[in-house]
Amino acid sequence: MADECDVLIIGAGPAGLMLGCWLARTGTKTRIIDRRATKITRGHADGVQCRTIEIFQSFGIADRIEKEGNELAVPTSRIPDTEPNTSRFRHRVLNQGRIEDFLIDCMKTGGLTVERSVSPLSMEHSDSPTETHPVIVKVQHLIPATDETVDVSSGLYRSNILSDEEFNRSTAKSGKIETIKAKYVVGCDGARSWTRNQLGFSLEGDSANIYWGVMDARPITDLPDVRVKVVLHSANSGSLLIVPRERNLVRFYIQMGTILPGEKLDPSAQSPEKIIESARKILTPYTLECPEVEWWSVYEIGQRICKDVSFKNRVFLAGDAFHTHSPKGGQGMNFSMSDSYNLGWKLAACAKGLASPSILNTYGGERVEVARELIEFDHKVSRLFSGKPAITAESEGVSMAEFQALWVRMGKWTSGTAVVYNSSLLIADSTAAKTELAKNIIIGSHFESHMVLCYADAHAVQLADKLVADGRWRLIVFAGDLGNQNQLQRFNDLCSELKNAPKSPIRKYTAPDADLNSFIEVLTLTSSPRNGLSYSAFPELARPFVGKFRYPTYDQVFSDEVSYLDGGGKAYTGYGVDPDGPGCAVLVRPDQHIADVRGFEDCVEKLGQFFDGFMIQK
Ligand code: FAD
Numbered sequence: 001m002a003d004e005c006d007v008l009i010i011g012a013g014p015a016g017l018m019l020g021c022w023l024a025r026t027g028t029k030t031r032i033i034d035r036r037a038t039k040i041t042r043g044h045a046d047g048v049q050c051r052t053i054e055i056f057q058s059f060g061i062a063d064r065i066e067k068e069g070n071e072l073a074v075p076t077s078r079i080p081d082t083e084p085n086t087s088r089f090r091h092r093v094l095n096q097g098r099i100e101d102f103l104i105d106c107m108k109t110g111g112l113t114v115e116r117s118v119s120p121l122s123m124e125h126s127d128s129p130t131e132t133h134p135v136i137v138k139v140q141h142l143i144p145a146t147d148e149t150v151d152v153s154s155g156l157y158r159s160n161i162l163s164d165e166e167f168n169r170s171t172a173k174s175g176k177i178e179t180i181k182a183k184y185v186v187g188c189d190g191a192r193s194w195t196r197n198q199l200g201f202s203l204e205g206d207s208a209n210i211y212w213g214v215m216d217a218r219p220i221t222d223l224p225d226v227r228v229k230v231v232l233h234s235a236n237s238g239s240l241l242i243v244p245r246e247r248n249l250v251r252f253y254i255q256m257g258t259i260l261p262g263e264k265l266d267p268s269a270q271s272p273e274k275i276i277e278s279a280r281k282i283l284t285p286y287t288l289e290c291p292e293v294e295w296w297s298v299y300e301i302g303q304r305i306c307k308d309v310s311f312k313n314r315v316f317l318a319g320d321a322f323h324t325h326s327p328k329g330g331q332g333m334n335f336s337m338s339d340s341y342n343l344g345w346k347l348a349a350c351a352k353g354l355a356s357p358s359i360l361n362t363y364g365g366e367r368v369e370v371a372r373e374l375i376e377f378d379h380k381v382s383r384l385f386s387g388k389p390a391i392t393a394e395s396e397g398v399s400m401a402e403f404q405a406l407w408v409r410m411g412k413w414t415s416g417t418a419v420v421y422n423s424s425l426l427i428a429d430s431t432a433a434k435t436e437l438a439k440n441i442i443i444g445s446h447f448e449s450h451m452v453l454c455y456a457d458a459h460a461v462q463l464a465d466k467l468v469a470d471g472r473w474r475l476i477v478f479a480g481d482l483g484n485q486n487q488l489q490r491f492n493d494l495c496s497e498l499k500n501a502p503k504s505p506i507r508k509y510t511a512p513d514a515d516l517n518s519f520i521e522v523l524t525l526t527s528s529p530r531n532g533l534s535y536s537a538f539p540e541l542a543r544p545f546v547g548k549f550r551y552p553t554y555d556q557v558f559s560d561e562v563s564y565l566d567g568g569g570k571a572y573t574g575y576g577v578d579p580d581g582p583g584c585a586v587l588v589r590p591d592q593h594i595a596d597v598r599g600f601e602d603c604v605e606k607l608g609q610f611f612d613g614f615m616i617q618k
Pocket of ligand 1: 034046192318329
């Protein structure tokens with residue numbers, strides 16, 4: 001008898017675990033399998049970009065990265081690592097194993113755990129229109145060999161210098177076979193994706209002829225800049241990237257050499273000693289000793305992308321299964337998690353029958369475009385990293401000025417905060433929206449944060465912290481000056497229409513017995529101070545009564561006032577909204593991307609049409 005679930009996730013790396021968090025939090029029946037008996041504990045990715053920490057914050061777990069990760073705030077050749085005003089968080093570094101731990105704990109709070117030593121054998125799709133769970137996957141439960149000793153300091157077992165055969169070699173014995181029927185399957189199974197191969201999709205693009213070594217070590221060196229992020233180009237021995245890490249570790253990326261076309265690196269000839277020797281040549285005249293290497297690996301650079309990320313909107317690819325590139329831009333883990341952060345809430349809404357499956361087209365529409373930009377960026381960065389430096393402006397080679405300029409230009413982009421999705425079923429056409437009412441808000445971009453004051457208790461809060469990842473949409477109402485009677489009336493009228501008008505999406509798509517804020521949560525931000533209007537004078541939509549005992553909510557109304565201790569008072573200016581003007585309403589998707597901006601007068605009608613495009617009325 002087959003087991004049925006809404007979503008089957010294949011692969012529990014960063015992409016799979018992030019998806020698991022969404023699905024667990026939204027109560028979607030999910031299974032997540034991984035063929036490896038244990039998770040990684042050391043090495044691999046370590047850069048955690050600002051936007052990724054914002055995403056972690058939406059699950060309430062950013063503090064764990066803030067506490068353990070090392071901050072990269074200092075200049076690389078005098079360039080700030082995080083541009084001021086990029087995000088309320090700063091670029092940090094922490095090993096992938098810990099990031100995965102945080103996601104695993106987060107998933108557990110929603111009752112989902114990884115099933116390890118489970119490997120898929122076959123996948124079929126039923127076209128029957130009556131089949132509710134059309135993807136049938138046979139999986140095998142593996143019995144790991146008891147005498148298997150794993151060298152945790154070597155990351156070679158996941159390197160792309162291994163052949164498929166070497167990569168797939170396992171000492172585990174085959175166990176029970178099980179059939180799983182799923183509404184949706186997501187292949188988060190890494191660069192050599194089994195799911196992608198089953199679908200007959202392939203990665204296209206380049207693989208460069210340069211190979212790199214990487215290691216996490218506690219070095220002894222007279223190089224002065226070993227605790228700041230440094231890019232070092234030597235005249236003849238290649239280049240090296242230094243990233244200071246947690247627990248006094250330092251991550252080194254070291255250019256090792258070139259491979260001729262058709263040639264293959266011998267994995268057994270690679271060693272930490274060889275990597276250290278290459279690093280010494282680049283660092284000369286500085287000295288380097290690494291008595292303690294916690295983790296190391298060797299890999300080839302390549303930029304590849306799979307143009308197809310979905311099969312019949314039932315099977316999807318996310319993360320490295322869909323794009324691969326070099327680690328030097330610090331993007332892989334971040335991009336992989338952003339893929340599934342984009343997909344998770346959409347799958348949850350479709351699995352529960354709340355939204356039309358047509359919204360799933362936006363996953364490929366949005367992420368393939370961004371992945372193309374990533375590949376283009378990585379191509380440029382890798383060329384500049386690996387090229388020989390030009391000694392003078394006239395000589396041949398990589399211009400250091402060009403290298404620095406690219407780094408500065410791409411600063412915001414690499415932070416992950418510059419992603420803007422184009423108009424679609426889930427993003428309104430910006431030319432038709434009322435963007436003039438919120439001049440600094442970009443439709444399709446993520447909602448940036450500003451410090452505001454909670455109306456009920458005067459606590460200073462980051463407004464974006466209220467955009468919790470729970471599947472709800474947010475309508476952020478810039479109510480303006482509510483000390484002005486005319487504006488107060490307009491605001492009350494808007495709330496009343498949103499709550500009661502038959503065409504209002506809140507009225508139409510909130511389940512009859514559910515809380516008023518369960519589908520769209522209205523967050524109100526006034527430009528007038530808290531003492532101008534009492535909290536109890538706000539209409540019910542702004543401070544609904546929720547739960548079994550109809551408790552009043554105290555965390556949906558805010559004022560753009562300066563906090564005595566924490567500053568703030570600049571939100572209206574930051575978002576480009578006139579504090580004495582007519583106000584506006586900004587619609588934000590469950591993944592924090594801005595879907596629309598409306599004036600009070602056209603808000604209900606336009607948002608009604610927007611949601612009618614894909615929501616299913618129960
Ligand atoms: P993976 O992390 O590869 O996870 C795939 C999971 O699927 C694994 O757990 C695997 O066991 C499982 N799996 C595979 N096949 C199957 C199967 N058939 N059945 C079941 N399970 C399966 N990225 C950054 O963002 N920043 C960095 O600084 C950075 N540095 C890096 C340094 C190095 C040395 C390396 C190697 C990578 C680095 N990356 C970096 C890239 C980053 O590690 C990857 O992009 C990221 O791990 C991709 O996540 P993923 O979940 O898509 O895939």
